[in-house]
Amino acid sequence: MNGPTRAFWQERFDTEQTGWDRGGPSPQLLTWLSSGTLQPCRIAVPGCGNGWEVAELAARGFDVTGIDYTEAAVARTRALCAKRGVQAEVVQADVLTFQPDAAYDAVYEQTCLCALHPDHWVTYAGQLHAWLKPGGRLHALLMQRLRPEASEQGLIEGPPYHCDINAVRALFPATRWHWPKPPYTRVPHPSLSHELGLTLNRI
Numbered sequence: 001m002n003g004p005t006r007a008f009w010q011e012r013f014d015t016e017q018t019g020w021d022r023g024g025p026s027p028q029l030l031t032w033l034s035s036g037t038l039q040p041c042r043i044a045v046p047g048c049g050n051g052w053e054v055a056e057l058a059a060r061g062f063d064v065t066g067i068d069y070t071e072a073a074v075a076r077t078r079a080l081c082a083k084r085g086v087q088a089e090v091v092q093a094d095v096l097t098f099q100p101d102a103a104y105d106a107v108y109e110q111t112c113l114c115a116l117h118p119d120h121w122v123t124y125a126g127q128l129h130a131w132l133k134p135g136g137r138l139h140a141l142l143m144q145r146l147r148p149e150a151s152e153q154g155l156i157e158g159p160p161y162h163c164d165i166n167a168v169r170a171l172f173p174a175t176r177w178h179w180p181k182p183p184y185t186r187v188p189h190p191s192l193s194h195e196l197g198l199t200l201n202r203i
Contacts, residue, residue: 109141
């Protein structure tokens with residue numbers, strides 16, 4: 001498998017090398033919640049990491065499934081939910097093969113796409129489409145992390161991998177997803193440049 005392995009991510013958690021982690025839920029998630037854009041439903045959080053978003057959604061009445069294939073991430077998410085007294089399903093599984101028992105109303109995608117080697121993006125995009133009900137929503141934060149080695153030499157650098165909006169449009173084509181018109185919300189990140197926030201509707 002190209003890209004980071006399970007052992008790679010486990011080591012990052014074990015050694016506290018989690019620069020992508022904000023220490024709390026994403027401000028864009030809180031904006032979507034406060035505006036009513038995202039309302040209680042059955043929702044998946046792939047690549048849930050330390051579980052901030054899983055716990056926040058659970059506390060607000062969502063039926064949440066957090067998914068991560070790293071043992072440390074699953075343990076941390078479960079511990080956070082227990083500490084906050086909220087209920088969520090937390091599954092240790094590979095997002096490229098995971099199959100839910102029932103379709104989701106929404107998916108919150110923040111750190112998973114940019115953590116996967118681009119060789120796996122087509123498979124992952126297909127998974128997200130399959131997980132969602134028709135009309136379901138993909139609330140996505142797309143990491144913008146363009147490196148000179150990529151633009152000048154064509155090297156694939158990451159993680160995090162740069163989620164170029166043109167590549168993402170090819171992954172989630174208009175034949176399968178309704179796209180909002182740009183511009184998209186720019187979400188600053190304290191250590192990793194910024195993300196673009198947008199919501200796609202599954203056809």
